[in-house]
Amino acid sequence: MRKSILALFLVAGLWGWSPILAQSQPPAAQPKQAKAAQSESTPIEAAGHQWWQHAVFYEIYPRSFADSNNDGIGDLPGITSKLDYLKQLGVDAIWITPCYPSPQVDFGYDVSDYEDIDPIYGTLSDFDKLQQDGQQRGIRIIMDLVLNHTSDQHQWFIDSRSSRNSRHRDWYIWRDGKTSPASANAASGTPKQLQPPNNWISLFGGSAWQYDPKTKQYYYHFFFPQQPDLNWRNPAVREAMFDVTRWWYDRGVSGFRLDAVGALFEDPSLHDNPILPGKNAYGDPNMENKYNFNLPEVHDVLKGLRKIADRYDAVLIGETATNNIDQLEQFYGRHNDELQMPMDFLFTDIDKLSPPAFRKQIAAVNATGGWPVYVIGNHDIERSYTRYGDGKHNDAIAKVMAGLYLTLRGTPIMYYGEEIGIEQNDPKSKAAVKDPIGKLGWPYEKGRDGERTPMQWTDKVNAGFSKIRPWLPVSDNYRTHNVASEQKDPNSILRFYEELLALRHTNQALLDGDYVALNENDPNVMSYLRRYKDEAVLVVLNMSAEPQKASFNLLPQGFSAQEAKTLLTTMPEMKDRAGVSAMTLAPFSVYIGEIAGPATHN
Ligand code: NOJ
Ligand code: CA
Numbered sequence: 001m002r003k004s005i006l007a008l009f010l011v012a013g014l015w016g017w018s019p020i021l022a023q024s025q026p027p028a029a030q031p032k033q034a035k036a037a038q039s040e041s042t043p044i045e046a047a048g049h050q051w052w053q054h055a056v057f058y059e060i061y062p063r064s065f066a067d068s069n070n071d072g073i074g075d076l077p078g079i080t081s082k083l084d085y086l087k088q089l090g091v092d093a094i095w096i097t098p099c100y101p102s103p104q105v106d107f108g109y110d111v112s113d114y115e116d117i118d119p120i121y122g123t124l125s126d127f128d129k130l131q132q133d134g135q136q137r138g139i140r141i142i143m144d145l146v147l148n149h150t151s152d153q154h155q156w157f158i159d160s161r162s163s164r165n166s167r168h169r170d171w172y173i174w175r176d177g178k179t180s181p182a183s184a185n186a187a188s189g190t191p192k193q194l195q196p197p198n199n200w201i202s203l204f205g206g207s208a209w210q211y212d213p214k215t216k217q218y219y220y221h222f223f224f225p226q227q228p229d230l231n232w233r234n235p236a237v238r239e240a241m242f243d244v245t246r247w248w249y250d251r252g253v254s255g256f257r258l259d260a261v262g263a264l265f266e267d268p269s270l271h272d273n274p275i276l277p278g279k280n281a282y283g284d285p286n287m288e289n290k291y292n293f294n295l296p297e298v299h300d301v302l303k304g305l306r307k308i309a310d311r312y313d314a315v316l317i318g319e320t321a322t323n324n325i326d327q328l329e330q331f332y333g334r335h336n337d338e339l340q341m342p343m344d345f346l347f348t349d350i351d352k353l354s355p356p357a358f359r360k361q362i363a364a365v366n367a368t369g370g371w372p373v374y375v376i377g378n379h380d381i382e383r384s385y386t387r388y389g390d391g392k393h394n395d396a397i398a399k400v401m402a403g404l405y406l407t408l409r410g411t412p413i414m415y416y417g418e419e420i421g422i423e424q425n426d427p428k429s430k431a432a433v434k435d436p437i438g439k440l441g442w443p444y445e446k447g448r449d450g451e452r453t454p455m456q457w458t459d460k461v462n463a464g465f466s467k468i469r470p471w472l473p474v475s476d477n478y479r480t481h482n483v484a485s486e487q488k489d490p491n492s493i494l495r496f497y498e499e500l501l502a503l504r505h506t507n508q509a510l511l512d513g514d515y516v517a518l519n520e521n522d523p524n525v526m527s528y529l530r531r532y533k534d535e536a537v538l539v540v541l542n543m544s545a546e547p548q549k550a551s552f553n554l555l556p557q558g559f560s561a562q563e564a565k566t567l568l569t570t571m572p573e574m575k576d577r578a579g580v581s582a583m584t585l586a587p588f589s590v591y592i593g594e595i596a597g598p599a600t601h602n
Pocket of ligand 2 (some may be wrong): 067068069071072074075120564571
C-alpha cells in the first residue's frame, strides 16, 4: 500500500508499493449511534492556548471541492458556497492547496505568480469574498506556500535561464555539468557528452538536474523539471518569499502550510548521495537523500518566517517529513520560535489499527514538548477510509480513526471527504492517469489521482460536484457516501464527525486536558484519559474486529468513579452511561465518556 510521498523525501526507495486493498464491500449494518451529550453553550475560549491549538483545520484540494461554473474543475466561489457546510461540520480553518497562477504541471505546486489567483479558480476578488464570508462564520484561511521551487514559467526563472548574467541567475541553482573521461576525448561542446553535476535524483523520477542548452548549464529540481529549486542561500530569494507572506497576511490570511520545507537547502559542495540497494518505481537507483534534504540551514529560514507570522497572530504549519522524533522536535525550534504546527507524519505513516504503534508515537510527540499535529490523510496519501479499512467494516473503522485523532491532545488537520468516507479511486489504466508521477511510474506508482477525486455532495450525477464530467472521476462509493445522504442518516460517518467536533469544541478536557495512556499492554483496545483539573474524559477505542473487554481503575489518575457519563459512542447500549470497571466493547467501536470529580472529592 502506498505510504506518504514524504517517505521518499528522506530515503528514496523505502517507499513501498503493493496493490491497493480490494474494493470495500457495502458497509455492514452498524449499531445505532448514540447522540452526543452536547452542551449548547458557545465554544470555550482558549485557556492559555493560542487560537490554532483549539481549531480544527480542514484541507481543501480546490480542483476537487465544488465547481461553481461547471467547467469540471472546482474553484474558489465553489468553496465559498460550502462555508455553511464547513461551519456546521465544525471546521475553524481551511488550508487551500495552491490556487495561484500555475501551468498546473503539478496541479498548482508549480507556481508562476505568488500574488494572484489562477483563472481556473477565480480572481483575487473571489478570494477576498471567500476570506470575508469565512471571517463572518469564524472560518480562517490558510494558504499553501511553495518555498522550495517555482514553476519554470515564473518570471524569476524565465529571467534566470535567459543568460548567465541575468538579474535572477543566482535565484536558482545552476551548475556546470561533469565531463566524463570518455567524452572529454570526443568532440566537445555537445550536451550529450556532459553528465549531471552529481548523482542526485528527483523525487519524481530521473536525474534532479536538467540541462539548459541556452546557457549550457544544469539547473537543479527536487521535483519535476518544470519546478526548478530556488537558491535559498541567496538573501534576495529569502526577502522575496518573506514579502509574499506579508502580502497575503495583509489580505487577511491566518497562516501558511509550508510545502516541502525539508527540501529548501542542498549541500553546496554537491556531494553524491549514498546509493542504496534496489531501484524505485521509476527505475532509478534507491538513494539516501543525505545531502539534499533536511539540512540544518532550513531552521534559520523558519525563524525568519515565524517572526513575521507572529506580528500577524498567524500560524505556520509544516509539511515536515522526518525520519525520527528528534528531527520533528527541531522543527518547533529550540525556543518555540519556528513552526507552531509541524505535521507528525510518523503518526500518519502508521497505517494499521495498532494501539501499541499509536501509543508509542503519541508518547513520543508529547515528549517533545511541542503541540502535536495529527493528520490521517492528504492529497499525497491513499485515502484514510481505504488505508485503514479492512473492506468489511470501513465505516466503523473510519469512526474509530476519527475517535482517535480528534480526541487527542493536539490539533487535527482533516482532509476533505474524510468525514463522509470517500474511498480511494485509483486510475484504471495508464491512459486515464492525470498526475505525471503516475504516468511515469505506472503500474508501480499509479500517482495521486486516487486520493484527489471530487467531493461527494449528493447521490446524483457527478456526485453533485459539477454539471459536467469532472476532471477526475468520482469515487465509486458516492451513491452511499455523500453529504446529502449522510446528513439524513444518524449513523453516518458525517454525523459522527459533526457530533465529535461539536464535543471537541465545548469540552474543556478534550480541548486543554493532558493525555494519560491507560491499559498500555492491551494490543486491541486503545484507551486514554484527557484530564483537565477536576474533569476527565475517558476515550476507549476497540481497534479489532472482535468484541473486547476492558477494565479501568482510574484511582491512580485521581478518579474513583466507577461509571462514566456518555458523551458519544457507537454502542447504543452505552448511550447514557457505562461502568468502567468492566466494559464490553463491540468490534471497531468508540466510547467517549465523562468521569466525575477527583477521588479526593468523592
Ligand atoms: C508536496 C506536495 O504536497 C505535493 O503534492 C507536491 O507535489 C510536492 N510537495 C511538490 O511541491
Ligand atoms: Ca470551475
